[in-house]
Amino acid sequence: MPIQCSSCAKNRAVLRRPKTGHSLCKHCFFWAFEEEIHQTIVSARLFNRGETVGIGASGGKDSTVLAYVLKVLNERYDYGLKLLLLSVDEGITGYRNDSLETVRRNQQQYDLPLTIVSYEELYGWTMDAIVKQVGLRNNCTFCGVFRRQALDRGAMMLNVDKICTGHNADDVAETVIMNVLRGDIARLHRCTVISTASDGEGAIPRCKPLKYAYEKEIVLYAYFKKLDYFSTECVYSPNAYRGHARTFIKDLEAVRPSAIMDIIHSGENLSVKEGVKMPVQGTCSRCGYISSQSLCKSCVLLEGLNRGLPKLGIGKHHRLHDKILAQQALTEKEQNKLKAIEF
């Protein structure tokens, strides 16, 4: 016997919501999914009328669904937003050039203007070239740091008021667990915040409208809406440690589906003891980007690449920052420590 939709009680249910366990028909699921994102946007006051919003688009499922839903909601509820797609080309052959094709198709399908910024034009290095020097370990550090800044730089070029990214509930929960495992109290404190402060100098506020959307529901939404997205793992090996956290989250979800939201709830209710040292936000003395050190991570990584010492930005080498700033050479001993280790 077919199961009835628990919402409209008329149509036949086609799916069971991973988040709540309710059986819904296609129409009601779309409605609920979109409505929840609308609620998130309204209750967290993510946007103001007349703003230009850049959507970080990778061509993957999260950003594809984000772009689609934002466009739908912008029209349905008349947010009065100007939406743009913003992509970063890391220069990874066999991965990014394919996914950028998807973004280009999205541009036409959703009729949203697209801008692509590339690592090569911003930093003079493609990820392929970086991996050639760094090796397969730690290359995600470069990619992650550079992407964050590339997105900001692209947004600044386009004069965007806000950037939104496709981080979903699973991503946020995973980050909470990761930060507990790493003991990174400052990030643990920040990672569940839906939108970064808008008063920060030099940085464009970012937000995560899909923060409360389960990854599985995003896939279900894309599947039933027949959205065109790209789903291939990056060719450079994924971060092993994060993989453990990811598996853990998936296992938790299997034991108790609400676990993802429960972790986010935990994260939202944490606070740091008084007297615990927290990094102070400043600006990089070289490029002017936000940084807690005298040099931002991206400048240190770049310096390491240009000097042929890729490990300069891996781990903590704050003591060397003065030398980098003064353009001094490093001692032999320091250099040896920072060269790539071949396996």
Place this chain on the structure above:
Amino acid sequence: MCQVDEEYASSLEQKSLPAVSKKCMKCKEGTAVLIIRVGDAFCRGCFKEYFIHKFRAMLGKNRVIFPGEKVLLAVSGGLTSSCMLAQVQEGLSRDAPKKLRFMPGIIYIDEGGVCGQNAEKREKAVAQLECIFKKTGFPYHIVPLEQVFTLPESVLEPVGRREQPSSSASYKAAVDQHIRSEVTRGQGEPAVEESQDALGRLHLQASAYKPEHKLALEELFSSLKTLTAKQDMLHTLRQHLILHTARINGYSKVMTGDSCTRLAIKLLTNVSLGRGAALAADTAFSDSRYGDVVMVRPMRDYSSKEIGFYNRLFEVQSVFIPGLDTKTADKASIQRLTESFVVKLQADFPSTVSTVYRTGEKLNTACPPQSSRTEAAAKCLLCLCALDTRAEDATAFNATLMSEQLSRCTLEEKGQSDAGCCRGQNQACGDDGCCSTSRVPVAPDLKSLLCYSCRLTVKDMTALDSLPPYITSEAEKRQRRAAMKTEIGEFLLEDEGADEE
């Protein structure tokens, strides 16, 4: 026995650490018998000294246990709590250089009734533990879990924090005064008298459980659908029993045997269970949520490995008693899954446990533990933590309520539900203004009295009426009071903080 250990240690050295000398890194004389951390080889004597010092240092550093205070040691028979008992014995022994000055008692909660043990096995376990407890000479209480059905509702009432000087100066004064009074009274004697007195009382305490309570307990646990919820409920009930026993016997501190490893697991488990708001209280050295009785975790600096080695080298007796999650699969419950996750990760990344543990040290509760004056309603009925379920905008809690509502109600209603989504709880007493004490609600709306995480546990329950009576009657009481308050709400003058008591 020692020989076995020595062989083990040397084979370890041969295999993985050929460079480490076989001498103790501390005294440079004795032969090393174990390696605690990479490169730190200890001989038997130095390890013992190091281990014992750590326990005293933990108590000395925190200064929460005052001389002469009655302290209840919660012993489960497991490695860590047995080791804690041994450390207290060691610290109280006459030849200890810095003698501990509190008066210990022991409590064991017999949970066999929910862990599938028959009466025979339970008696056997209790007999083994009694044998250990008797040797210590401390008074002890053996309480079957079934006794939760006889608890009074006052267990759940928040009690004001006992006035206790907390500055280090007053601690020192208290120590001095204690020493002086001990000298005048003739040393040691009162302690012995007291413990004998308690031993006499003991038999009343260890009374057996009634068969109807056994059935009620079984019914309660079979109504919990998931092992996650069962483990959580067991923890809650155990805390209540310990708390009650401590109160009626005049203990003002309870020591629990949580090792560093256990606390790291507990921390991650609690994050996964949505207990983020209570994380600091659940893992800190001392937890004063119960007001008059403070929970203390003196074993939190030891890893489970250190404890295992100590117990083995110095023949600390422990008893294996199967628990709820014994012999279950890795994915049987959130607690179990987290444990295997942490343990496996620790094997590959040896700093995992200590990093997680240190993360916990830097945390504070976002909604700080309210003062004793805050009303009962502001604390969770089950875990007695401050409620973390304020219906604020843009929170995971609100988003979940939203999702549930959107997948349930009909399309027409959806349009109206935009404004707010958690009014449901308050409506009950808002609509009919005449809730009075005479009208007892049949099934109290338990949810509104619980914190986020305890709600999840109760959600996994099929029959709410199988909860022990002290919980349901306290719930009814709180609800009546809340109803009363709404009734007279317009006449109450809003005054922050000072209006209660």
